[in-house]
Amino acid sequence: MQLPGRLSGSSLTTVLGVLHAARTTGVLEVSRGASEVHRIAFVDGLVCAVETAGPTPSLADVLRRMNACAEDALRRSLRRALSERRRHGEVLIEERRVSPTLVQVALRKQLLERIQVLKTLPDANLRFRVATKPQLTLSTLTGLSPEDYMNGEELRAALGYQEVPVDAQITPLAPPVEEVPAAVAPRIDHVRHEAYATLGLRPGADATDVKRAYRRLVRDLHPDTNQGAAAHERVHLSERFRRVTEAYKTLVA
Secondary structure: OOOOOEHHHOOHHHHHHHHHHOOOOEEEEEEOOOOOEEEEEEEOOEEEEEEOOOOOOOHHHHHHHHOOOOHHHHHHHHHHHHHHOOOHHHHHHHOOOOOHHHHHHHHHHHHHHHHHHHHOOOOOEEEEEEOOOOOOOOOOOOOEOHHHHOOHHHHHHHOOEOOOOOOOOOOEOOOOOOOOOOOOHHHHHHHHHHHHHHOOOOOOOOHHHHHHHHHHHHHHHOHHHOOOOOHHHHHHHHHHHHHHHHHHHHHHO
C-alpha cells in the first residue's frame, strides 16, 4: 500500500479511507515537526484510538456534556485513575459511576472530536507503521468506520478506492463488470460500499464476516443492553441500530 508523504498531496479523509479499505492494523503518524506529532491507531481498518499533540476534551469533559455523571464523582474517580495510573473510563466502570455503554459512547465522541481537529490541518507529514497490536488500542472501544467520521461526499470519495495488497500501488476502482444501466450502476455500487462501511467491513467481505459483524453490532447497540443510557443517547443508539440493520439487509439480499 502506497500513501502520500504529505497531506498537501491528498486529504486526511482519503488516507483514512484507504487504510480502512485495506483493513490495516497499525499507527498513522501525522506530524508537523518534531514537537507536533499526532497518532491514529487502526485495528482491521477501524480507528481505535487517536492521540493529538494539542488540547482536546478529556473523557471527563465529554461525560460532563452528556450529563452522564455527577461532578464530584467524576473528580474522585479521576483522582483515583491518576494515582493508580489507570484509564479514567476503567475506574468509572469499576466504581459503577457510569455504565460501560455510556463510557464507550463518550470515548467514541472523544475520538470523533480528535479526528475533526486533525482534518483541519492544512499540511503535515504522513508516516504509517504496521503493527500486530498497536499500543494505542482501547479495549473498551468499538472502532470507528469511515461512516462515523466522514460526511457523505467524503465517504463517497474515500470508498472510491479498492482493497489492494500491502505493497501495491493504490488505484481507483475499475468500472463494474456486470452490464447494468449507467444511471443505476453507480448507485448500486455506492449503496453496497456504504453498507460495508456501516458494518465496519472492507468492501467485498464474505457472508460469514457480514453476519459476524452484524451480530456484534446488534449486541452492542440493542436497547435491551443499553437500559442505563440517557434518553438522547438511546436515540443515537437506536439510529445506529437502524442503519446497521438496513446495511445487513442490503448485503444479504
